[in-house]
Amino acid sequence: MSGVSEHFVLEEIAEGVHAAVATPRGFALCNSGIVDLGGSSLVFDAMLTPQAGTALGRAAERLTGSPVGLLVNSHYHGDHVRGSAAVGAAHVVSTRRVRELVLERGPLHLRSDRQEAQGELERLRAAAASMPPDDLAVYEGWFGGILATAPDLAFRAPDLTFESELVVHGRRRSARLLTFGGGHSPSDVLVHLPEERIVFLGDLLSVGFHPSLGDGNPEEFARILGEVERLRGERTLPGHGPVSDAAAVREMARYLALLRRSAAEACARGVPREELVRQPPPEPFGSWKLSTIYRDNVGFLYDREAARSAGAASGRPGT
Numbered sequence: 001m002s003g004v005s006e007h008f009v010l011e012e013i014a015e016g017v018h019a020a021v022a023t024p025r026g027f028a029l030c031n032s033g034i035v036d037l038g039g040s041s042l043v044f045d046a047m048l049t050p051q052a053g054t055a056l057g058r059a060a061e062r063l064t065g066s067p068v069g070l071l072v073n074s075h076y077h078g079d080h081v082r083g084s085a086a087v088g089a090a091h092v093v094s095t096r097r098v099r100e101l102v103l104e105r106g107p108l109h110l111r112s113d114r115q116e117a118q119g120e121l122e123r124l125r126a127a128a129a130s131m132p133p134d135d136l137a138v139y140e141g142w143f144g145g146i147l148a149t150a151p152d153l154a155f156r157a158p159d160l161t162f163e164s165e166l167v168v169h170g171r172r173r174s175a176r177l178l179t180f181g182g183g184h185s186p187s188d189v190l191v192h193l194p195e196e197r198i199v200f201l202g203d204l205l206s207v208g209f210h211p212s213l214g215d216g217n218p219e220e221f222a223r224i225l226g227e228v229e230r231l232r233g234e235r236t237l238p239g240h241g242p243v244s245d246a247a248a249v250r251e252m253a254r255y256l257a258l259l260r261r262s263a264a265e266a267c268a269r270g271v272p273r274e275e276l277v278r279q280p281p282p283e284p285f286g287s288w289k290l291s292t293i294y295r296d297n298v299g300f301l302y303d304r305e306a307a308r309s310a311g312a313a314s315g316r317p318g319t
C-alpha cells in the first residue's frame with residue numbers, strides 16, 4: 001500500500017498488520033506499527049511530533065476501520081512519545097518505569113532539545129560533506145520536527161502499566177506486550193504477534209542506523225537481544241530503518257559486541273578517548289546513518305570501561 005503522509009510510508013507486513021516507516025525528511029523519525037485486533041486496533045509508538053502522531057492515528061483508523069484502542073510506548077524517548085496525545089488512543093500502555101520517565105523527563109528533554117536544535121542543525125549542515133549520504137535528510141526531519149513542536153506540548157503518559165507481560169485478546173488476533181528490562185533505555189517494551197511471527201522492537205533494533213546506546217545498559221542490551229531471538233520472529237520492525245527479519249537482530253547483537261570489544265581494547269592499550277571517537281565506524285557498519293550517534297556510542301562505552309578499570313585498580317567493586 002502506498003504512503004499517505006509526508007512523515008511515513010505504510011507497508012503491510014501481514015494481513016491486518018502494518019508498519020509506518022519514517023521518511024527521511026518527515027517529522028516521524030521513528031517507525032510505528034499498526035495492528036488490527038478485530039473491533040479495535042493497537043498502535044506501537046507515536047513518533048516524534050503531534051503532526052506525525054495525528055497522521056498515524058488517522059492511518060490506523062482507516063486501515064483497520066476501528067478506533068485506536070491501545071497505544072504502546074516502547075520507551076520514553078521523545079521521538080517515540082511526543083505524538084502520543086495526537087494519536088487519539090483510548091489508552092496508552094507501557095511499563096510503570098516508562099510512565100515515570102515520560103512524566104519526569106518528557107517536558108525537560110523537549111525544552112533542552114528545542115534550545116539546541118537550531119544550532120545543532122547548522123553544525124550538521126556545515127559537516128554534511130563528511131557524512132554518509134542521506135544522513136542530513138534524517139537530521140533535517142529530526143531537528144525540523146523538534147522546532148515544529150510547541151514548547152508547551154501536553155505529554156500523554158501511559159495510563160495503563162504492566163510489569164513483565166500483558167496479552168491483549170482481540171476478535172481477530174492477540175498481541176503480547178513484553179518487557180525484558182532496559183537495554184537501549186531504562187525500560188524497553190516490545191510487541192510480539194505469535195501467530196504472525198512478527199515483533200515490533202522499538203529501539204531494541206536499528207537497521208541501517210546507528211542505535212543510541214548512551215541512555216541504556218550495554219550488557220543488559222545484549223542479554224535482551226538474546227531473549228528477542230528466542231521469540232523466533234520472522235519479521236521484525238526496528239525503531240529506525242526498514243522492516244527486516246531475524247538476521248537483523250543478530251546483526252544488532254554483533255554491532256553491540258564489536259563496539260564493546262573495541263572500546264575495551266582501546267582502554268586496555270591506553271588509546272586516548274579522542275582517538276577512538278575519531279575513527280570511522282567499523283565495517284559492515286560504515287554506511288549506517290547518524291554517524292554522530294556512533295561517536296557518542298564509542299565514547300560512552302570507553303568511559304564505562306575506564307570507570308571499571310579505575311574501580312578495579314582502587315579495589316572498589318565494579319558497577
Ligand SMILES: [Zn+2]
Nearest residue numbers: 075077185203
Ligand atoms: Zn530511543
